[in-house]
Amino acid sequence: MDNTENILELQNVHKKYKGFVLDGISLNLPKGFILGLIGPNGSGKTTTIKILMNIVKRNGGDVRVFGLDPRENAKRIKNKVGYLGEEQNFYGNKTVAWTGNFVSAFYDNWDTNIFQELLTRFGISRTKKTKELSKGMKVRFSLALALAHHPELLILDEPTAGLDPVIRREVLELLRKKSKSEGKSVIISSHITDDIMRTADLVAFLIGGKIVLTSEKDELLANWKRIHYKKGAMDSEIANSLTRQTDHAFGSSGITDRYLEIKDSLVQGITEGVVKIENVNLDDILISLVKGV
Amino acid sequence: MFVIVKKNLAFFAGYCSVVFVLTAILRVALQVENATPLVLLSGIMIFMLVFGAMFFNEQYEEKHKAYDFLDTLPVSAGEIVSAKFGLVLVTVTATVGYMLLLFSLTKIAPNDWALVRSYLLLSGVVCLGSAALSYIGIFILTYTKFAVIVMSFVVLLGFVPVLVMKFYGDNMHVLIENILEFLRNVNWSTVIPFTLIGYFGLMLLAIKIKE
Numbered sequence: 001m002d003n004t005e006n007i008l009e010l011q012n013v014h015k016k017y018k019g020f021v022l023d024g025i026s027l028n029l030p031k032g033f034i035l036g037l038i039g040p041n042g043s044g045k046t047t048t049i050k051i052l053m054n055i056v057k058r059n060g061g062d063v064r065v066f067g068l069d070p071r072e073n074a075k076r077i078k079n080k081v082g083y084l085g086e087e088q089n090f091y092g093n094k095t096v097a098w099t100g101n102f103v104s105a106f107y108d109n110w111d112t113n114i115f116q117e118l119l120t121r122f123g124i125s126r127t128k129k130t131k132e133l134s135k136g137m138k139v140r141f142s143l144a145l146a147l148a149h150h151p152e153l154l155i156l157d158e159p160t161a162g163l164d165p166v167i168r169r170e171v172l173e174l175l176r177k178k179s180k181s182e183g184k185s186v187i188i189s190s191h192i193t194d195d196i197m198r199t200a201d202l203v204a205f206l207i208g209g210k211i212v213l214t215s216e217k218d219e220l221l222a223n224w225k226r227i228h229y230k231k232g233a234m235d236s237e238i239a240n241s242l243t244r245q246t247d248h249a250f251g252s253s254g255i256t257d258r259y260l261e262i263k264d265s266l267v268q269g270i271t272e273g274v275v276k277i278e279n280v281n282l283d284d285i286l287i288s289l290v291k292g293v
Numbered sequence: 294m295f296v297i298v299k300k301n302l303a304f305f306a307g308y309c310s311v312v313f314v315l316t317a318i319l320r321v322a323l324q325v326e327n328a329t330p331l332v333l334l335s336g337i338m339i340f341m342l343v344f345g346a347m348f349f350n351e352q353y354e355e356k357h358k359a360y361d362f363l364d365t366l367p368v369s370a371g372e373i374v375s376a377k378f379g380l381v382l383v384t385v386t387a388t389v390g391y392m393l394l395l396f397s398l399t400k401i402a403p404n405d406w407a408l409v410r411s412y413l414l415l416s417g418v419v420c421l422g423s424a425a426l427s428y429i430g431i432f433i434l435t436y437t438k439f440a441v442i443v444m445s446f447v448v449l450l451g452f453v454p455v456l457v458m459k460f461y462g463d464n465m466h467v468l469i470e471n472i473l474e475f476l477r478n479v480n481w482s483t484v485i486p487f488t489l490i491g492y493f494g495l496m497l498l499a500i501k502i503k504e
Contacts, residue, residue: 055364078367085365089358091300105296106366 005031006064007153007185008052013061015047022047023209024061029153029187029202034179036200036217037189038286044209045189046086049157052187053083065153079108082146082154086161088138092131096141099130100148107149115148122167135162143171147178154178154186160195172198193282203282205289212289224285225259226278227266228252233274238262243288255280255288297368297376301350305384308346312338313391320395331399332409335392336416342388343381343420347427348440355436370503374428378496381424389417411476418488425495432502 008029015022022044029035039045050056051063054070054077063070065077090099096119104110119126122140124133133141139162146154154175160168176199178184190196196203197217204214213220227234227242230251242254251274256262259277269275316338319331354360363373392413401409430439461468 053365055361075367075369078365083365085361087358087361089362091353091357091359091362102296102300103366106368 007031007066008035008187009062009064010048010052011062013048013051013063014059015044015051015056016059017047020044020047021209022051022058025206025209025211027204027211027214029185031185032179032183033201034175034186034188034199035202035204036196037187037204037206038191038193038196038282039189039206040191040286040290043206045191045206046157048206049085049155049187049189052155053078053081079106079149080152082149082151084139084142084146084154084156084159086157088142090130090138090141093129095126096124096128096130096133097126099141100126100145103145104148109149111148111150114150115144118144118147136164136167139163140167140171143174152184154184154188156186156188158190158192159188160190160192168195169198175199193286197282205286207290213285220285221279223259223261224255224257224280224288226253226255226280226284227259228276228278229269230274233269233272235265238265244284244291250276253278255284257285257288294368294372294376297363297373298380301377301380304350304353305346305380308342308349309384309387312342312388316392316395320399332396332412335396336412339385339388339392339413339416339420340423343384343424344427346384347381347424348436348443351431351436352440371500374432374496374500374503377428378425378492378499381428382421382492385417385421385424389413408473408476411479411481414481414485415476415479418484421488421492422495425492425499429495429499429502432499 006028008027010025010027012024012026013022014024020042025044025048027035027037027048037045037048047056051058052065052070054074057071066080068077070077091102094102100112100115100119104112104115116126119141122137122144124137124141124144130138130141139159143159146156156175159175160171163171172195175186175188179186179199179201186199188196188199200217202214203217203220205212215223228248228250229239233251238256239252239254241258242256245252245254266275266277270277316335319334360373393410396406396409396413427439427443430442433439434442457468458465
């Protein structure tokens with residue numbers, strides 16, 4: 001992946017608000033990949049995304065989208081980006097059709113057929129006023145607007161918030177398809193780790209304004225495991241290195257972030273049935289990183 | 294940029310239609326030799342039209358978080374601001390032109406015609422400057438905060454005649470004569486280009502602020 005062209009690069013990016021600091025974050029997104037930005041509320045996900053879109057000005061660091069600085073090339077960049085923000089703002093008294101027509105005038109590659117097709121697929125009436133759309137409908141409408149100009153990069157801030165499970169699944173599958181079959185790059189922020197689990201190739205954890213971990217999702221899940229063990233069944237150094245330790249009927253358990261490294265030393269315990277390995281999900285990893293224990 | 298002009302045009306065109314029709318009706322209704330009240334009213338109408346349309350438009354933009362929406366689209370601050378400034382310039386030019394045309398059809402002595410023309414042009418110039426400064430104020434403070442300040446300012450304007458009367462007392466005719474003298478002597482072939490340059494300068498400042 002090192003030789004792959006990066007669609008998006010952030011180096012040591014800073015942003016300071018009253019009571020919040022985005023503290024020198026660095027991230028890369030290679031072409032054709034989906035990067036999931038995970039973090040609790042208020043961790044800086046939206047700020048990071050707004051910096052990419054030049055909606056928020058950074059205080060320091062370097063940002064490149066398609067190799068261009070958003071501060072100087074916002075219009076060129078936005079022309080190639082499909083953006084779905086945390087909030088969906090439209091002219092409320094205007095119809096879906098009017099809004100589509102209005103937005104289309106700004107893009108070089110607007111495809112009316114795709115837009116109409118997406119509206120139909122999402123069940124959105126063209127004659128409805130945007131203020132009459134439900135939260136979920138607004139998200140779907142925003143997604144239709146974001147996809148109708150053949151964007152090379154999708155920047156999505158909490159795209160599934162407020163969606164029912166059926167639509168949520170459909171949206172995530174659509175994003176996955178866009179990335180895999182059309183080679184689109186996607187950065188998606190969410191505090192719903194299940195969404196990232198379903199879609200992302202790469203994962204970055206943003207906590208308290210800092211990127212605390214970035215990894216390929218599969219590598220991450222291969223390394224992070226919950227280990228259940230009976231007392232004395234495991235090397236004490238390994239046992240002490242586990243985080244989120246709890247005691248229960250089987251014995252004790254904790255989470256490791258270097259399973260592939262310690263795997264061989266656990267084989268005997270696993271064979272004897274005194275050590276059990278369990279997969280963790282991104283929620284577990286996020287909580288471990290947030291709590292730091 | 295044209296699509297933004299088109300969107301905002303509805304507000305300005307609506308106000309223009311009302312003011313244009315109203316002024317024409319007044320012109321026909323008031324078939325008087327002395328057109329002074331109608332001239333004074335027309336100057337005020339230029340302000341009412343431009344600020345009415347502008348403030349209603351900005352209130353609408355704020356209500357729908359339109360600037361947040363536009364921020365997500367490939368459109369620069371320069372295009373958004375110049376669309377707004379352009380529309381105000383066209384509206385003021387059209388309104389002043391319309392008023393001048395209307396009064397050119399009225400029986401006015403040549404000497405008074407110079408005053409009428411000067412007064413309407415001055416209204417247009419002041420209106421342009423105020424509108425530019427208002428946009429800057431809105432971009433800095435947001436519409437609601439700026440509107441509160443403007444309303445307070447308008448209330449304070451009510452005290453101006455009182456202060457003028459107190460200051461001039463019985464010499465009010467001197468003040469009026471000075472104003473008329475000023476209006477007669479304005480060199481519009483110089484003032485208009487400078488006004489446009491100043492307006493353009495304020496537009497660039499507004500773009501910088503919006504960015």
